[in-house]
Amino acid sequence: MKEIAKKIFGYFDERFELENLVHFMSKKYVPVHRHSIWYYFGGVSLFFFIIQVITGILLLFYYKGSSDLAYESIKFIMSKVEFGWLIRSIHSWSANLFILSMYIHMFSVFFEKAYRKPRELTWLTGAVMFLMSLAFGFSGYLLPWNELAFFATKVGTDIVGAVPFVGETLKYFLRGGEDVTGATLSRFFGFHVALFPGIFTLLLVLHLLFIQRQGISEPMHSEKSEEEKKTMPFFPNFMLRDLLLWLLVLNLLAILAVFFPAELGLKANALASAPAGIRPEWYFLFMFQTLKLIPGHVLFIEGEVLGILLFGVVGLLWILVPFWDRKSSRGIRNRMINYIGIAAIVFIIILTIIGLM
Amino acid sequence: MKLFNRNLLYILLTVIASPLILFATQDQCFTCHNDLGDNASNLFKEDVHYKTGLSCAGCHGGNSNSDDMDVAMNKSQGFSGVPKQNRVSETCAKCHSDTSFMKKYNSKISTHQLESLQKSVHGSLATNGKSMIVQCTTCHNAHGIKKVADPRSPVYPTNVPQTCSKCHNNAGYMQTYNPSLTVDQLAKYRTSVHGKLNANGNSKTAQCASCHGSHDILTSKDVRAKTYKLNIPKTCSSCHSNKSYMKEFAIATDQHDKYKNSVHGKAVFEKNDLSAPVCNDCHGNHGATPPGLESISKVCGTCHALNAQLFSSSLHKKVFDENKYPECETCHGNHEIKSATEKLLGVSEDAICSKCHTESKNTKGYFVAKKMRRLIDNLQIADSNAKNSIFLAEQKGMDVEEAKFKLRDIHQSKLEARTIVHSFEEKKFKEVIAKGNTASKQVITEANAAIDQFYFRRYGLLIATLVITILIISIYFYIKRIEKNQ
Numbered sequence: 001m002k003e004i005a006k007k008i009f010g011y012f013d014e015r016f017e018l019e020n021l022v023h024f025m026s027k028k029y030v031p032v033h034r035h036s037i038w039y040y041f042g043g044v045s046l047f048f049f050i051i052q053v054i055t056g057i058l059l060l061f062y063y064k065g066s067s068d069l070a071y072e073s074i075k076f077i078m079s080k081v082e083f084g085w086l087i088r089s090i091h092s093w094s095a096n097l098f099i100l101s102m103y104i105h106m107f108s109v110f111f112e113k114a115y116r117k118p119r120e121l122t123w124l125t126g127a128v129m130f131l132m133s134l135a136f137g138f139s140g141y142l143l144p145w146n147e148l149a150f151f152a153t154k155v156g157t158d159i160v161g162a163v164p165f166v167g168e169t170l171k172y173f174l175r176g177g178e179d180v181t182g183a184t185l186s187r188f189f190g191f192h193v194a195l196f197p198g199i200f201t202l203l204l205v206l207h208l209l210f211i212q213r214q215g216i217s218e219p220m221h222s223e224k225s226e227e228e229k230k231t232m233p234f235f236p237n238f239m240l241r242d243l244l245l246w247l248l249v250l251n252l253l254a255i256l257a258v259f260f261p262a263e264l265g266l267k268a269n270a271l272a273s274a275p276a277g278i279r280p281e282w283y284f285l286f287m288f289q290t291l292k293l294i295p296g297h298v299l300f301i302e303g304e305v306l307g308i309l310l311f312g313v314v315g316l317l318w319i320l321v322p323f324w325d326r327k328s329s330r331g332i333r334n335r336m337i338n339y340i341g342i343a344a345i346v347f348i349i350i351l352t353i354i355g356l357m
Numbered sequence: 358m359k360l361f362n363r364n365l366l367y368i369l370l371t372v373i374a375s376p377l378i379l380f381a382t383q384d385q386c387f388t389c390h391n392d393l394g395d396n397a398s399n400l401f402k403e404d405v406h407y408k409t410g411l412s413c414a415g416c417h418g419g420n421s422n423s424d425d426m427d428v429a430m431n432k433s434q435g436f437s438g439v440p441k442q443n444r445v446s447e448t449c450a451k452c453h454s455d456t457s458f459m460k461k462y463n464s465k466i467s468t469h470q471l472e473s474l475q476k477s478v479h480g481s482l483a484t485n486g487k488s489m490i491v492q493c494t495t496c497h498n499a500h501g502i503k504k505v506a507d508p509r510s511p512v513y514p515t516n517v518p519q520t521c522s523k524c525h526n527n528a529g530y531m532q533t534y535n536p537s538l539t540v541d542q543l544a545k546y547r548t549s550v551h552g553k554l555n556a557n558g559n560s561k562t563a564q565c566a567s568c569h570g571s572h573d574i575l576t577s578k579d580v581r582a583k584t585y586k587l588n589i590p591k592t593c594s595s596c597h598s599n600k601s602y603m604k605e606f607a608i609a610t611d612q613h614d615k616y617k618n619s620v621h622g623k624a625v626f627e628k629n630d631l632s633a634p635v636c637n638d639c640h641g642n643h644g645a646t647p648p649g650l651e652s653i654s655k656v657c658g659t660c661h662a663l664n665a666q667l668f669s670s671s672l673h674k675k676v677f678d679e680n681k682y683p684e685c686e687t688c689h690g691n692h693e694i695k696s697a698t699e700k701l702l703g704v705s706e707d708a709i710c711s712k713c714h715t716e717s718k719n720t721k722g723y724f725v726a727k728k729m730r731r732l733i734d735n736l737q738i739a740d741s742n743a744k745n746s747i748f749l750a751e752q753k754g755m756d757v758e759e760a761k762f763k764l765r766d767i768h769q770s771k772l773e774a775r776t777i778v779h780s781f782e783e784k785k786f787k788e789v790i791a792k793g794n795t796a797s798k799q800v801i802t803e804a805n806a807a808i809d810q811f812y813f814r815r816y817g818l819l820i821a822t823l824v825i826t827i828l829i830i831s832i833y834f835y836i837k838r839i840e841k842n843q
Contacts, residue, residue: 079756086814236839244832251825258818261754 025235032230038108048098055091065189067182070145071267089257113328114217120322122210139192150268286351386413400501442488473572514560545644589635615693654684667779703730739797746804753811760803766796
């Protein structure tokens with residue numbers, strides 16, 4: 001077995017000079033410290049993205065992106081296509097876990113202040129990818145064209161419509177008309193399988209390229225000297241650990257897909273009344289719940305508009321943190337960032353729990 | 358003498374002071390017109406109003422005390438001549454809608470007749486676009502009006518059919534109002550039990566007004582109408598369930614009670630099902646009569662067409678006719694028809710077949726009935742098994758929608774079996790049952806496949822998890838090993 005592997009490696013090495021690559025990777029080192037565990041969530045997010053691409057392509061073989069056939073095609077995938085149920089369930093669970101791991105990865109980078117100079121652009125590409133992962137979730141949610149998705153999209157695009165000045169135009173653009181129709185499904189399908197993956201891949205390449213060039217960020221204020229700092233080779237140590245975690249995650253994904261397969265519900269019917277207790281996916285829930293809790297009018301401004309503006313401003317500040325957190329860039333401890341991060345986590349968790357109740 | 362003169366003076370003064378008084382001792386209008394011998398005054402002599410002392414002026418206005426035509430028929434005296442259009446009914450209503458006035462005559466007549474008439478189908482606008490279709494005089498006549506209880510009255514029960522048919526038998530006239538309405542009601546009515554008794558002078562038997570009402574007649578499409586489909590059982594039972602009223606006719610009075618508990622009655626009373634039959638669907642309406650023995654299957658067959666057709670071409674038809682058994686009724690009853698279940702079939706005590714077929718009498722039918730019952734019982738078991746398999750698969754969270762849809766084929770087979778049983782042919786019955794059994798087998802196969810798939814997924818997961826876990830452990834030890842050597 002070992003001999004065969006060696007022969008195969010030799011075959012490729014002869015042609016592509018793989019030995020150089022292995023040598024290059026083995027010379028790359030990853031810092032080892034008590035927060036090293038958070039490094040792995042970038043890799044886990046990448047793994048989920050790969051799963052999404054693979055299962056998404058498989059689903060594309062049978063999925064039909066029109067309001068007449070979308071629901072039926074998913075039904076066909078779930079009941080007739082060999083392992084179709086597994087592919088769709090994995091795609092659905094992986095989407096959720098992808099966003100969860102993106103959240104964890106983003107917050108860990110935030111708390112570690114790894115966005116500080118010179119890694120501002122790495123943070124920026126990551127933040128845009130995070131927003132895109134939410135957009136992936138929103139557009140993909142409509143594709144089965146079931147009742148819940150239909151009304152959730154209606155509510156979601158209505159919220160977009162409340163954005164001052166550009167809201168109505170944006171809503172019209174997203175819906176492909178006045179209302180959520182087959183035209184909305186067609187463009188959401190286009191966004192989900194062509195536009196978003198294209199942009200995301202580009203950003204991902206940039207993100208990885210930046211990491212390759214700049215290396216992995218080390219924690220601030222390490223008391224240890226350069227000699228005392230522990231590291232591990234990227235290859236094979238870190239990669240093998242990454243692989244181990246990916247396999248663990250794959251196991252979890254398989255268990256979730258088998259025990260809790262993705263549901264389909266009833267086909268969307270524009271003439272039917274909205275089902276009771278309609279709410280968005282969990283990752284949008286804290287925003288949705290906040291908008292619900294804000295009074296109808298606050299002073300001279302509509303509650304919903306105020307909420308959207310607040311989220312917009314906070315989101316923008318969050319994305320631009322490397323540019324206003326000067327202290328961290330200068331290597332000075334900035335506890336305020338930690339407090340903001342903790343407040344954001346507490347806010348998200350509490351509002352999500354309220355929304356789920 | 359002086360006293361007499363004073364009294365006379367009072368009387369004269371009273372008469373002079375009340376020129377519009379309706380009941381005068383001397384009706385000068387009538388006196389003159391009677392002398393002229395005109396038809397109106399001739400008829401008025403027999404009029405109920407004349408007999409109670411009402412004068413011509415009561416309806417026509419004017420001064421009935423004056424024998425001077427110019428005074429009596431002067432407009433300044435309130436003379437209005439012959440009332441036209443709605444003025445006719447309004448003139449009648451002047452008194453008939455006045456409760457205090459009618460009280461003077463100890464009248465028990467309702468004072469809402471005009472109101473009812475206006476709201477009725479006859480109260481809608483006539484083709485002239487000015488008045489109601491029907492006025493009081495249309496049915497009651499103008500001069501010579503008799504009490505309803507007077508056999509000479511056009512609205513006396515035995516005269517009602519003729520009175521209504523004055524218009525309703527006139528095709529040309531009826532066409533101007535309702536071209537789809539038939540004009541043969543009277544002819545049909547005369548063929549009915551009601552019509553025959555009525556023609557023989559029986560005033561208790563139902564006539565037009567008994568079912569349709571009098572002043573308040575509504576179209577049968579109107580849910581308030583006595584003849585609206587869902588109200589018909591109540592309308593018929595107002596007489597037919599009244600024991601004392603029906604005493605002289607010597608027929609049962611429990612039809613309504615029985616019907617109420619029947620499958621048809623429940624559909625009508627509990628589900629408001631307009632497609633379910635009410636009294637007139639089997640008995641007819643204007644020509645109401647119990648269906649004859651041979652025609653029962655035809656009557657039931659208007660709805661249960663296949664059953665009737667199969668029965669009519671079966672062996673039983675001949676036997677039933679020979680023995681004068683009422684067709685459908687022999688097995689299903691009449692007013693109290695219960696929902697037909699498998700229990701009717703077979704040779705058990707509660708089965709209908711065993712009434713005529715026993716092991717020693719009419720034996721062929723006995724064995725066929727026994728076999729048919731066994732077949733349908735087996736189909737019932739097959740249906741339960743199929744449903745159970747679906748239940749088990751669904752409990753495991755599997756999608757068995759298609760198989761579930763096929764359950765309908767079993768149900769359809771059961772329905773068909775209930776129909777084909779009326780052919781009393783074992784072969785045909787078997788074919789129908791076989792369809793259900795095949796469908797049941799398919800459902801069970803598909804449901805079991807779904808259950809197998811469930812276990813396949815579980816075992817597949819177990820194997821995949823084991824493989825992945827072994828890989829994880831291997832990698833873990835591999836990492837340990839290489840890190841030890843580094």
